Amino acid sequence: MQEAAAVADTRAAASAAIALSGIDITFNLKDGGRYQAVKDISVSVADGEFVAVVGPTGCGKSTLLNAAAGLLRPSAGAVGILGEPLSGLNLRAGYLFQLDALMPWKTALQNVSVALEPQGVPAREAEERAREWLARVGLRAFTDRYPHMLSGGQKKRVALAQVLIRNPKILLMDEPFGPLDAQTRQIMGNLLLDLWSKDRKAVMFVTHDLEEAISLSDRVVVMSAGPAATIVGDYRVSLKRPRDIADIRLDRDFHEIHRQIWQTLKVEVQRAYAAGEGRDMA
Amino acid sequence: MNGPSRLRITVLQILVMVGFLLVWHITTTTALFAEPKKMQFFFSTPIDVIARTWKQLSGGEIWYHLGVTLTETVLAFIFGATGGVLCGFVFARKELLAAVFDPYIKAANALPRVVLAPIFALWFGLGIWSKVALGFTLVFFIVFFAVYQGVREVSQTVLANARMLGMNEQQLMRHVYWPAAMTWMFSSLHTSVGFALVGAVVGEYLGSSAGLGYKIHEAESVFDVTGVFSGMLILTIFVLILDAIVTMIENRLLVWRPGQASTGANS
Numbered sequence: 001m002q003e004a005a006a007v008a009d010t011r012a013a014a015s016a017a018i019a020l021s022g023i024d025i026t027f028n029l030k031d032g033g034r035y036q037a038v039k040d041i042s043v044s045v046a047d048g049e050f051v052a053v054v055g056p057t058g059c060g061k062s063t064l065l066n067a068a069a070g071l072l073r074p075s076a077g078a079v080g081i082l083g084e085p086l087s088g089l090n091l092r093a094g095y096l097f098q099l100d101a102l103m104p105w106k107t108a109l110q111n112v113s114v115a116l117e118p119q120g121v122p123a124r125e126a127e128e129r130a131r132e133w134l135a136r137v138g139l140r141a142f143t144d145r146y147p148h149m150l151s152g153g154q155k156k157r158v159a160l161a162q163v164l165i166r167n168p169k170i171l172l173m174d175e176p177f178g179p180l181d182a183q184t185r186q187i188m189g190n191l192l193l194d195l196w197s198k199d200r201k202a203v204m205f206v207t208h209d210l211e212e213a214i215s216l217s218d219r220v221v222v223m224s225a226g227p228a229a230t231i232v233g234d235y236r237v238s239l240k241r242p243r244d245i246a247d248i249r250l251d252r253d254f255h256e257i258h259r260q261i262w263q264t265l266k267v268e269v270q271r272a273y274a275a276g277e278g279r280d281m282a
Numbered sequence: 283m284n285g286p287s288r289l290r291i292t293v294l295q296i297l298v299m300v301g302f303l304l305v306w307h308i309t310t311t312t313a314l315f316a317e318p319k320k321m322q323f324f325f326s327t328p329i330d331v332i333a334r335t336w337k338q339l340s341g342g343e344i345w346y347h348l349g350v351t352l353t354e355t356v357l358a359f360i361f362g363a364t365g366g367v368l369c370g371f372v373f374a375r376k377e378l379l380a381a382v383f384d385p386y387i388k389a390a391n392a393l394p395r396v397v398l399a400p401i402f403a404l405w406f407g408l409g410i411w412s413k414v415a416l417g418f419t420l421v422f423f424i425v426f427f428a429v430y431q432g433v434r435e436v437s438q439t440v441l442a443n444a445r446m447l448g449m450n451e452q453q454l455m456r457h458v459y460w461p462a463a464m465t466w467m468f469s470s471l472h473t474s475v476g477f478a479l480v481g482a483v484v485g486e487y488l489g490s491s492a493g494l495g496y497k498i499h500e501a502e503s504v505f506d507v508t509g510v511f512s513g514m515l516i517l518t519i520f521v522l523i524l525d526a527i528v529t530m531i532e533n534r535l536l537v538w539r540p541g542q543a544s545t546g547a548n549s
Contacts, residue, residue, distance in 0.1 A: 101443030105461040118448035148540035
Protein backbone atom coordinates (compact mmCIF):
# COMPACT_ATOMS: atom_id res chain seq x y z
CA MET A 1 0.00 0.00 0.00
CA GLN A 2 2.69 2.51 0.80
CA GLU A 3 5.84 1.03 -0.57
CA ALA A 4 8.38 3.25 -2.26
CA ALA A 5 7.06 4.38 -5.60
CA ALA A 6 9.00 3.80 -8.73
CA VAL A 7 11.52 6.50 -9.55
CA ALA A 8 9.59 9.32 -11.07
CA ASP A 9 11.43 9.97 -14.30
CA THR A 10 10.66 6.52 -15.67
CA ARG A 11 7.16 7.75 -16.33
CA ALA A 12 6.37 9.33 -19.64
CA ALA A 13 7.66 12.85 -19.08
CA ALA A 14 5.37 14.21 -21.77
CA SER A 15 2.24 13.55 -19.73
CA ALA A 16 3.66 15.09 -16.57
CA ALA A 17 2.73 18.58 -15.41
CA ILE A 18 6.25 19.11 -14.14
CA ALA A 19 9.13 17.00 -15.37
CA LEU A 20 12.57 17.73 -13.99
CA SER A 21 15.28 15.57 -15.41
CA GLY A 22 18.95 15.49 -14.57
CA ILE A 23 18.85 18.85 -12.80
CA ASP A 24 22.18 20.21 -11.56
CA ILE A 25 22.26 23.58 -9.86
CA THR A 26 25.59 25.15 -8.98
CA PHE A 27 25.98 28.64 -7.56
CA ASN A 28 29.02 30.80 -8.12
CA LEU A 29 29.76 32.23 -4.72
CA LYS A 30 30.95 35.78 -4.13
CA ASP A 31 34.33 34.60 -2.83
CA GLY A 32 34.97 32.84 -6.13
CA GLY A 33 34.05 29.39 -4.90
CA ARG A 34 31.25 27.21 -6.20
CA TYR A 35 28.46 25.55 -4.33
CA GLN A 36 26.57 22.70 -5.86
CA ALA A 37 23.10 22.81 -4.34
CA VAL A 38 21.43 19.93 -6.13
CA LYS A 39 22.90 17.20 -8.26
CA ASP A 40 21.31 15.16 -10.98
CA ILE A 41 17.75 15.32 -9.72
CA SER A 42 14.97 13.83 -11.74
CA VAL A 43 11.45 14.06 -10.46
CA SER A 44 8.09 14.61 -12.05
CA VAL A 45 4.65 15.63 -10.94
CA ALA A 46 1.74 14.14 -12.83
CA ASP A 47 -1.30 16.13 -13.81
CA GLY A 48 -3.58 16.45 -10.79
CA GLU A 49 -0.99 15.08 -8.42
CA PHE A 50 -0.05 16.68 -5.09
CA VAL A 51 3.65 16.08 -4.47
CA ALA A 52 5.43 17.20 -1.33
CA VAL A 53 9.20 17.62 -1.31
CA VAL A 54 10.78 17.24 2.11
CA GLY A 55 14.36 17.43 3.21
CA PRO A 56 16.56 18.92 5.91
CA THR A 57 16.96 22.68 6.00
CA GLY A 58 19.41 23.88 3.43
CA CYS A 59 19.09 20.83 1.18
CA GLY A 60 18.14 22.86 -1.85
CA LYS A 61 14.47 22.02 -2.07
CA SER A 62 13.48 25.65 -2.57
CA THR A 63 16.21 25.92 -5.18
CA LEU A 64 14.68 22.99 -7.00
CA LEU A 65 11.26 24.61 -6.83
CA ASN A 66 12.67 27.83 -8.24
CA ALA A 67 14.04 25.85 -11.15
CA ALA A 68 10.53 24.53 -11.82
CA ALA A 69 9.24 28.11 -11.61
CA GLY A 70 11.83 29.39 -14.04
CA LEU A 71 13.08 31.87 -11.45
CA LEU A 72 16.42 30.11 -11.64
CA ARG A 73 18.07 28.38 -14.57
CA PRO A 74 19.55 25.01 -13.73
CA SER A 75 23.22 24.56 -14.59
CA ALA A 76 22.36 21.31 -16.32
CA GLY A 77 19.27 19.25 -17.02
CA ALA A 78 15.87 19.97 -18.47
CA VAL A 79 12.64 21.35 -17.08
CA GLY A 80 9.50 20.26 -18.84
CA ILE A 81 6.17 21.93 -18.11
CA LEU A 82 3.01 20.29 -19.43
CA GLY A 83 5.03 18.51 -22.06
CA GLU A 84 6.97 21.55 -23.25
CA PRO A 85 10.52 22.56 -22.37
CA LEU A 86 10.54 25.58 -20.07
CA SER A 87 12.27 28.73 -21.18
CA GLY A 88 12.05 31.84 -19.07
CA LEU A 89 9.47 32.10 -16.33
CA ASN A 90 6.93 29.37 -15.84
CA LEU A 91 3.79 31.43 -16.26
CA ARG A 92 1.52 28.40 -16.33
CA ALA A 93 2.31 27.93 -12.67
CA GLY A 94 1.21 29.86 -9.64
CA TYR A 95 3.90 30.33 -7.01
CA LEU A 96 3.17 30.75 -3.33
CA PHE A 97 6.15 32.23 -1.50
CA GLN A 98 7.29 31.58 2.02
CA LEU A 99 7.80 35.25 2.80
CA ASP A 100 5.38 38.11 2.34
CA ALA A 101 5.04 38.64 -1.37
CA LEU A 102 2.00 40.92 -1.42
CA MET A 103 2.45 44.46 -2.64
CA PRO A 104 2.29 46.42 0.63
CA TRP A 105 0.89 49.52 -1.13
CA LYS A 106 -2.16 47.67 -2.42
CA THR A 107 -5.23 46.54 -0.50
CA ALA A 108 -6.16 42.87 -0.38
CA LEU A 109 -8.62 43.47 -3.21
CA GLN A 110 -6.10 45.32 -5.36
CA ASN A 111 -3.46 42.67 -4.71
CA VAL A 112 -5.78 39.97 -5.97
CA SER A 113 -7.33 41.84 -8.89
CA VAL A 114 -3.96 43.02 -10.21
CA ALA A 115 -3.08 39.38 -10.82
CA LEU A 116 -5.58 39.38 -13.67
CA GLU A 117 -4.11 42.43 -15.38
CA PRO A 118 -1.40 40.50 -17.26
CA GLN A 119 -4.17 38.36 -18.74
CA GLY A 120 -5.88 41.45 -20.05
CA VAL A 121 -9.00 41.14 -17.93
CA PRO A 122 -10.83 44.49 -17.73
CA ALA A 123 -10.46 46.22 -14.36
CA ARG A 124 -14.15 46.02 -13.44
CA GLU A 125 -14.37 42.33 -14.08
CA ALA A 126 -11.04 41.71 -12.35
CA GLU A 127 -12.31 43.46 -9.25
CA GLU A 128 -15.49 41.43 -9.22
CA ARG A 129 -13.62 38.18 -9.56
CA ALA A 130 -11.12 39.25 -6.89
CA ARG A 131 -14.02 39.88 -4.52
CA GLU A 132 -15.32 36.38 -5.21
CA TRP A 133 -11.92 34.87 -4.55
CA LEU A 134 -11.42 36.78 -1.33
CA ALA A 135 -14.80 35.49 -0.19
CA ARG A 136 -13.73 31.98 -1.13
CA VAL A 137 -10.65 32.21 1.09
CA GLY A 138 -12.76 33.65 3.91
CA LEU A 139 -11.77 37.30 3.66
CA ARG A 140 -15.02 38.85 2.51
CA ALA A 141 -14.83 41.48 5.26
CA PHE A 142 -11.17 42.34 4.70
CA THR A 143 -11.06 43.42 1.06
CA ASP A 144 -9.99 46.99 1.79
CA ARG A 145 -7.27 46.17 4.29
CA TYR A 146 -3.65 46.75 3.50
CA PRO A 147 -1.28 43.82 4.12
CA HIS A 148 0.11 45.29 7.34
CA MET A 149 -3.41 45.34 8.79
CA LEU A 150 -3.80 41.58 8.20
CA SER A 151 -2.56 38.71 10.33
CA GLY A 152 -0.03 36.22 8.99
CA GLY A 153 -2.76 33.73 8.15
CA GLN A 154 -4.90 36.36 6.44
CA LYS A 155 -1.95 37.47 4.33
CA LYS A 156 -1.46 33.88 3.22
CA ARG A 157 -5.13 33.73 2.27
CA VAL A 158 -4.75 36.83 0.13
CA ALA A 159 -1.62 35.33 -1.46
CA LEU A 160 -3.53 32.12 -2.14
CA ALA A 161 -6.37 34.05 -3.79
CA GLN A 162 -3.85 36.07 -5.79
CA VAL A 163 -2.27 32.90 -7.14
CA LEU A 164 -5.45 30.92 -7.73
CA ILE A 165 -7.45 33.68 -9.43
CA ARG A 166 -5.21 33.23 -12.47
CA ASN A 167 -6.29 29.59 -12.55
CA PRO A 168 -2.81 28.19 -13.16
CA LYS A 169 -2.43 24.56 -14.19
CA ILE A 170 0.34 24.08 -11.68
CA LEU A 171 0.90 25.25 -8.12
CA LEU A 172 4.38 25.68 -6.73
CA MET A 173 4.54 26.25 -3.00
CA ASP A 174 7.67 27.10 -1.05
CA GLU A 175 6.97 26.36 2.63
CA PRO A 176 4.02 28.71 2.29
CA PHE A 177 2.74 28.08 5.80
CA GLY A 178 6.16 28.01 7.40
CA PRO A 179 5.88 31.33 9.24
CA LEU A 180 2.42 30.58 10.67
CA ASP A 181 1.54 29.17 14.06
CA ALA A 182 0.49 25.53 14.38
CA GLN A 183 -3.29 26.08 14.46
CA THR A 184 -3.26 28.52 11.56
CA ARG A 185 -1.15 26.08 9.57
CA GLN A 186 -3.79 23.40 9.98
CA ILE A 187 -6.57 25.74 8.98
CA MET A 188 -4.61 26.90 5.95
CA GLY A 189 -3.78 23.30 5.04
CA ASN A 190 -7.44 22.37 5.08
CA LEU A 191 -8.34 25.45 3.05
CA LEU A 192 -5.68 24.55 0.52
CA LEU A 193 -6.92 20.97 0.22
CA ASP A 194 -10.49 22.15 -0.10
CA LEU A 195 -9.64 24.57 -2.92
CA TRP A 196 -7.35 22.04 -4.57
CA SER A 197 -9.99 19.30 -4.57
CA LYS A 198 -12.20 21.42 -6.84
CA ASP A 199 -9.96 21.11 -9.89
CA ARG A 200 -6.91 19.14 -8.74
CA LYS A 201 -4.03 21.16 -10.05
CA ALA A 202 -0.60 19.61 -10.12
CA VAL A 203 1.13 20.74 -6.92
CA MET A 204 4.75 20.76 -5.89
CA PHE A 205 4.81 21.62 -2.20
CA VAL A 206 8.14 22.19 -0.49
CA THR A 207 8.30 21.84 3.28
CA HIS A 208 10.57 20.61 6.01
CA ASP A 209 7.60 19.44 8.07
CA LEU A 210 7.06 15.77 7.34
CA GLU A 211 3.64 15.62 8.99
CA GLU A 212 2.43 18.50 6.86
CA ALA A 213 3.87 16.81 3.78
CA ILE A 214 2.10 13.51 4.41
CA SER A 215 -1.22 14.98 5.42
CA LEU A 216 -1.46 17.10 2.28
CA SER A 217 0.05 15.06 -0.50
CA ASP A 218 -0.28 12.05 -2.75
CA ARG A 219 3.45 11.54 -2.86
CA VAL A 220 6.37 12.52 -0.67
CA VAL A 221 9.79 13.00 -2.22
CA VAL A 222 12.72 13.04 0.21
CA MET A 223 15.84 15.00 -0.60
CA SER A 224 19.24 14.33 0.91
CA ALA A 225 21.25 16.84 2.89
CA GLY A 226 23.19 19.34 0.79
CA PRO A 227 25.55 20.09 -0.82
CA ALA A 228 24.87 18.19 -4.03
CA ALA A 229 21.50 17.03 -2.74
CA THR A 230 19.77 14.22 -4.53
CA ILE A 231 16.52 12.35 -4.09
CA VAL A 232 16.79 9.55 -1.61
CA GLY A 233 13.18 8.46 -1.33
CA ASP A 234 9.88 8.65 -3.17
CA TYR A 235 6.83 7.45 -1.26
CA ARG A 236 3.23 7.16 -2.28
CA VAL A 237 0.70 8.37 0.28
CA SER A 238 -2.53 6.54 -0.33
CA LEU A 239 -4.57 7.97 2.48
CA LYS A 240 -8.17 8.56 1.52
CA ARG A 241 -9.48 11.95 0.51
CA PRO A 242 -11.08 14.26 1.45
CA ARG A 243 -8.82 14.63 4.43
CA ASP A 244 -8.85 16.72 7.53
CA ILE A 245 -5.30 17.68 8.33
CA ALA A 246 -5.78 17.50 12.07
CA ASP A 247 -7.72 14.22 12.09
CA ILE A 248 -5.60 12.36 9.61
CA ARG A 249 -2.58 12.64 11.86
CA LEU A 250 -4.31 10.24 14.23
CA ASP A 251 -4.85 7.70 11.47
CA ARG A 252 -2.91 4.45 11.85
CA ASP A 253 -1.85 4.39 8.19
CA PHE A 254 -0.52 7.88 8.63
CA HIS A 255 1.77 6.66 11.38
CA GLU A 256 3.01 3.81 9.28
CA ILE A 257 3.89 6.09 6.37
CA HIS A 258 5.43 8.59 8.71
CA ARG A 259 7.60 5.90 10.27
CA GLN A 260 8.82 4.71 6.89
CA ILE A 261 9.67 8.12 5.51
CA TRP A 262 11.19 9.31 8.75
CA GLN A 263 13.69 6.48 8.65
CA THR A 264 15.05 7.92 5.43
CA LEU A 265 14.65 11.56 6.39
CA LYS A 266 16.21 11.12 9.83
CA VAL A 267 19.54 10.06 8.34
CA GLU A 268 19.60 13.18 6.17
CA VAL A 269 18.58 15.51 8.95
CA GLN A 270 21.35 14.14 11.14
CA ARG A 271 23.84 14.46 8.32
CA ALA A 272 22.76 18.04 7.72
CA TYR A 273 23.33 18.95 11.33
CA ALA A 274 26.60 17.07 11.54
CA ALA A 275 27.86 18.97 8.52
CA GLY A 276 26.60 22.26 9.95
CA GLU A 277 24.69 22.87 6.78
CA GLY A 278 21.52 23.84 8.54
CA ARG A 279 22.40 27.48 8.41
CA ASP A 280 22.93 28.68 4.87
CA MET A 281 21.50 28.10 1.44
CA ALA A 282 18.03 27.59 2.88
CA MET B 283 4.58 51.31 33.26
CA ASN B 284 3.16 54.05 31.08
CA GLY B 285 5.31 56.98 30.09
CA PRO B 286 4.60 60.45 31.45
CA SER B 287 1.09 61.65 30.65
CA ARG B 288 0.36 63.94 27.74
CA LEU B 289 -0.84 66.70 30.05
CA ARG B 290 2.30 66.58 32.14
CA ILE B 291 4.51 66.82 29.07
CA THR B 292 2.52 69.80 27.74
CA VAL B 293 2.72 71.61 31.08
CA LEU B 294 6.47 71.06 31.27
CA GLN B 295 6.90 72.18 27.67
CA ILE B 296 5.07 75.41 28.43
CA LEU B 297 7.20 75.87 31.54
CA VAL B 298 10.38 75.61 29.47
CA MET B 299 9.12 78.37 27.17
CA VAL B 300 8.01 80.57 30.05
CA GLY B 301 11.35 80.06 31.78
CA PHE B 302 13.27 80.95 28.64
CA LEU B 303 11.22 84.11 28.06
CA LEU B 304 11.55 85.06 31.72
CA VAL B 305 15.35 84.75 31.70
CA TRP B 306 15.45 86.72 28.46
CA HIS B 307 13.15 89.37 29.88
CA ILE B 308 15.04 89.75 33.17
CA THR B 309 18.48 89.94 31.57
CA THR B 310 17.40 92.59 29.11
CA THR B 311 15.23 94.81 31.30
CA THR B 312 17.16 94.87 34.58
CA ALA B 313 20.67 95.99 35.31
CA LEU B 314 21.61 92.53 36.45
CA PHE B 315 24.37 91.99 33.88
CA ALA B 316 24.66 95.25 32.08
CA GLU B 317 22.82 98.42 31.37
CA PRO B 318 19.35 97.50 29.99
CA LYS B 319 19.72 99.84 26.97
CA LYS B 320 22.91 98.09 25.93
CA MET B 321 21.44 94.64 26.49
CA GLN B 322 18.37 95.55 24.47
CA PHE B 323 20.51 96.70 21.57
CA PHE B 324 22.09 93.26 21.38
CA PHE B 325 19.24 91.01 22.45
CA SER B 326 16.01 93.04 22.20
CA THR B 327 13.30 91.93 24.66
CA PRO B 328 10.69 89.19 24.37
CA ILE B 329 7.86 91.69 24.66
CA ASP B 330 9.24 93.87 21.90
CA VAL B 331 9.76 90.86 19.61
CA ILE B 332 6.25 89.55 20.21
CA ALA B 333 4.75 92.99 19.77
CA ARG B 334 6.66 93.53 16.53
CA THR B 335 5.67 90.10 15.25
CA TRP B 336 2.04 90.78 16.02
CA LYS B 337 2.23 94.14 14.32
CA GLN B 338 3.81 92.60 11.23
CA LEU B 339 1.34 89.76 11.02
CA SER B 340 -1.63 92.09 11.41
CA GLY B 341 -0.19 94.44 8.79
CA GLY B 342 -0.27 93.52 5.10
CA GLU B 343 3.35 93.79 4.05
CA ILE B 344 4.72 90.63 5.65
CA TRP B 345 2.15 88.48 3.86
CA TYR B 346 3.57 89.58 0.56
CA HIS B 347 7.03 88.46 1.66
CA LEU B 348 5.67 85.21 3.04
CA GLY B 349 3.92 84.62 -0.26
CA VAL B 350 7.18 85.11 -2.15
CA THR B 351 9.04 82.70 0.13
CA LEU B 352 6.25 80.15 -0.09
CA THR B 353 6.20 80.35 -3.89
CA GLU B 354 9.95 79.79 -4.03
CA THR B 355 9.73 76.90 -1.58
CA VAL B 356 6.93 75.17 -3.42
CA LEU B 357 8.54 75.62 -6.84
CA ALA B 358 11.92 74.40 -5.57
CA PHE B 359 10.22 71.40 -4.04
CA ILE B 360 8.19 70.52 -7.13
CA PHE B 361 11.14 70.80 -9.52
CA GLY B 362 13.60 69.17 -7.14
CA ALA B 363 11.31 66.28 -6.23
CA THR B 364 10.29 65.65 -9.83
CA GLY B 365 13.88 65.69 -11.00
CA GLY B 366 15.00 63.57 -8.07
CA VAL B 367 12.28 60.96 -8.59
CA LEU B 368 12.90 60.67 -12.32
CA CYS B 369 16.69 60.53 -12.07
CA GLY B 370 16.63 58.23 -9.04
CA PHE B 371 14.24 55.95 -10.87
CA VAL B 372 16.23 55.80 -14.10
CA PHE B 373 19.55 55.36 -12.29
CA ALA B 374 18.17 52.56 -10.14
CA ARG B 375 16.98 50.70 -13.23
CA LYS B 376 20.10 51.29 -15.36
CA GLU B 377 23.15 49.83 -13.69
CA LEU B 378 25.64 51.23 -16.19
CA LEU B 379 24.34 54.79 -15.92
CA ALA B 380 24.51 54.65 -12.14
CA ALA B 381 28.03 53.23 -12.18
CA VAL B 382 29.32 55.87 -14.61
CA PHE B 383 27.76 58.85 -12.87
CA ASP B 384 28.34 57.66 -9.32
CA PRO B 385 31.51 59.72 -8.59
CA TYR B 386 30.05 62.87 -10.14
CA ILE B 387 26.85 62.63 -8.16
CA LYS B 388 28.80 62.10 -4.97
CA ALA B 389 31.00 65.09 -5.80
CA ALA B 390 28.04 67.32 -6.60
CA ASN B 391 26.29 66.30 -3.42
CA ALA B 392 29.40 66.94 -1.34
CA LEU B 393 29.54 70.54 -2.50
CA PRO B 394 28.03 72.99 0.00
CA ARG B 395 25.19 74.38 -2.07
CA VAL B 396 25.25 77.81 -0.40
CA VAL B 397 28.32 78.78 -2.40
CA LEU B 398 26.23 78.44 -5.54
CA ALA B 399 23.82 81.16 -4.45
CA PRO B 400 25.81 84.09 -5.95
CA ILE B 401 26.28 82.15 -9.20
CA PHE B 402 22.56 81.49 -9.41
CA ALA B 403 21.89 85.17 -8.74
CA LEU B 404 24.20 85.92 -11.67
CA TRP B 405 22.49 83.39 -13.94
CA PHE B 406 18.88 83.79 -12.95
CA GLY B 407 18.78 87.34 -11.59
CA LEU B 408 17.65 88.54 -8.19
CA GLY B 409 14.04 87.41 -8.64
CA ILE B 410 12.54 84.17 -7.41
CA TRP B 411 14.26 81.86 -9.91
CA SER B 412 17.72 82.07 -8.38
CA LYS B 413 16.16 80.96 -5.06
CA VAL B 414 14.22 78.20 -6.74
CA ALA B 415 17.47 77.00 -8.31
CA LEU B 416 19.22 76.94 -4.95
CA GLY B 417 16.33 75.05 -3.35
CA PHE B 418 16.32 72.69 -6.31
CA THR B 419 19.94 71.66 -5.79
CA LEU B 420 19.15 70.87 -2.17
CA VAL B 421 15.90 68.99 -2.71
CA PHE B 422 17.04 67.11 -5.78
CA PHE B 423 19.78 65.14 -4.05
CA ILE B 424 17.69 64.21 -1.04
CA VAL B 425 14.90 62.83 -3.18
CA PHE B 426 17.32 61.35 -5.68
CA PHE B 427 19.16 59.28 -3.09
CA ALA B 428 15.96 58.21 -1.34
CA VAL B 429 14.32 57.02 -4.54
CA TYR B 430 17.49 55.46 -5.91
CA GLN B 431 17.95 53.46 -2.74
CA GLY B 432 14.25 52.64 -2.47
CA VAL B 433 13.87 51.30 -5.99
CA ARG B 434 17.02 49.22 -5.74
CA GLU B 435 15.88 47.72 -2.49
CA VAL B 436 12.41 46.70 -3.54
CA SER B 437 11.69 43.41 -1.81
CA GLN B 438 12.97 40.63 -4.07
CA THR B 439 10.06 38.45 -2.99
CA VAL B 440 7.48 41.06 -4.00
CA LEU B 441 9.27 41.45 -7.31
CA ALA B 442 9.55 37.71 -7.97
CA ASN B 443 5.89 37.31 -7.06
CA ALA B 444 4.83 40.06 -9.47
CA ARG B 445 6.89 38.42 -12.20
CA MET B 446 5.31 35.06 -11.48
CA LEU B 447 1.91 36.70 -11.83
CA GLY B 448 2.98 37.36 -15.40
CA MET B 449 3.63 41.09 -15.23
CA ASN B 450 5.67 42.57 -18.05
CA GLU B 451 8.24 45.36 -17.57
CA GLN B 452 5.63 48.07 -17.93
CA GLN B 453 3.29 46.49 -15.41
CA LEU B 454 6.16 45.90 -12.98
CA MET B 455 7.00 49.56 -13.36
CA ARG B 456 3.46 50.61 -12.59
CA HIS B 457 2.66 48.22 -9.76
CA VAL B 458 6.01 47.63 -8.10
CA TYR B 459 8.82 50.05 -8.94
CA TRP B 460 6.80 53.22 -9.16
CA PRO B 461 4.91 52.79 -5.87
CA ALA B 462 8.21 51.92 -4.21
CA ALA B 463 9.80 55.07 -5.60
CA MET B 464 6.87 57.21 -4.47
CA THR B 465 7.06 55.74 -0.99
CA TRP B 466 10.64 56.82 -0.67
CA MET B 467 9.89 60.20 -2.11
CA PHE B 468 7.25 60.72 0.54
CA SER B 469 9.42 59.37 3.31
CA SER B 470 11.92 62.12 2.49
CA LEU B 471 9.15 64.70 2.30
CA HIS B 472 9.80 66.45 5.60
CA THR B 473 13.48 66.75 4.92
CA SER B 474 13.07 67.89 1.35
CA VAL B 475 10.38 70.49 2.09
CA GLY B 476 12.62 71.80 4.86
CA PHE B 477 15.53 72.10 2.47
CA ALA B 478 13.41 73.78 -0.17
CA LEU B 479 12.66 76.44 2.43
CA VAL B 480 16.31 76.70 3.41
CA GLY B 481 17.19 77.27 -0.23
CA ALA B 482 14.58 79.99 -0.55
CA VAL B 483 15.48 81.86 2.63
CA VAL B 484 19.25 81.62 2.17
CA GLY B 485 18.87 82.79 -1.42
CA GLU B 486 16.77 85.74 -0.32
CA TYR B 487 19.20 86.53 2.44
CA LEU B 488 22.12 86.70 0.05
CA GLY B 489 20.45 88.90 -2.49
CA SER B 490 16.88 89.80 -3.27
CA SER B 491 14.20 92.40 -2.85
CA ALA B 492 11.43 90.28 -1.38
CA GLY B 493 10.81 87.33 0.92
CA LEU B 494 11.39 86.48 4.57
CA GLY B 495 15.14 86.11 4.09
CA TYR B 496 15.21 89.60 2.64
CA LYS B 497 13.22 90.99 5.59
CA ILE B 498 15.63 89.47 8.07
CA HIS B 499 18.62 90.71 6.13
CA GLU B 500 17.08 94.18 5.92
CA ALA B 501 16.60 94.30 9.69
CA GLU B 502 20.15 93.05 10.26
CA SER B 503 21.70 95.71 8.08
CA VAL B 504 20.31 98.44 10.34
CA PHE B 505 21.08 96.52 13.57
CA ASP B 506 17.37 96.13 14.22
CA VAL B 507 17.67 93.07 16.47
CA THR B 508 13.95 93.12 17.27
CA GLY B 509 13.25 92.94 13.54
CA VAL B 510 15.66 90.02 13.07
CA PHE B 511 14.18 88.02 15.94
CA SER B 512 10.67 88.83 14.83
CA GLY B 513 11.55 87.63 11.31
CA MET B 514 12.96 84.41 12.75
CA LEU B 515 9.82 83.89 14.80
CA ILE B 516 7.60 84.33 11.76
CA LEU B 517 9.85 81.94 9.83
CA THR B 518 9.53 79.36 12.61
CA ILE B 519 5.73 79.62 12.65
CA PHE B 520 5.76 79.29 8.88
CA VAL B 521 7.94 76.16 9.02
CA LEU B 522 5.74 74.55 11.67
CA ILE B 523 2.61 75.12 9.58
CA LEU B 524 4.33 73.78 6.47
CA ASP B 525 5.48 70.73 8.38
CA ALA B 526 1.98 70.08 9.71
CA ILE B 527 0.63 70.19 6.16
CA VAL B 528 3.32 67.75 5.03
CA THR B 529 2.41 65.39 7.86
CA MET B 530 -1.22 65.55 6.80
CA ILE B 531 -0.36 64.75 3.18
CA GLU B 532 1.92 61.97 4.28
CA ASN B 533 -0.69 60.34 6.51
CA ARG B 534 -3.17 60.44 3.70
CA LEU B 535 -0.90 59.04 1.00
CA LEU B 536 0.99 56.47 3.01
CA VAL B 537 -2.02 54.94 4.67
CA TRP B 538 -0.78 51.47 3.76
CA ARG B 539 2.42 51.80 5.76
CA PRO B 540 2.64 50.04 9.11
CA GLY B 541 3.00 52.35 12.10
CA GLN B 542 3.42 55.40 9.91
CA ALA B 543 5.38 58.02 11.79
CA SER B 544 6.73 61.32 10.59
CA THR B 545 10.42 61.48 9.83
CA GLY B 546 10.84 64.68 11.79
CA ALA B 547 11.32 68.19 10.53
CA ASN B 548 14.66 69.25 9.21
CA SER B 549 15.18 72.81 8.16
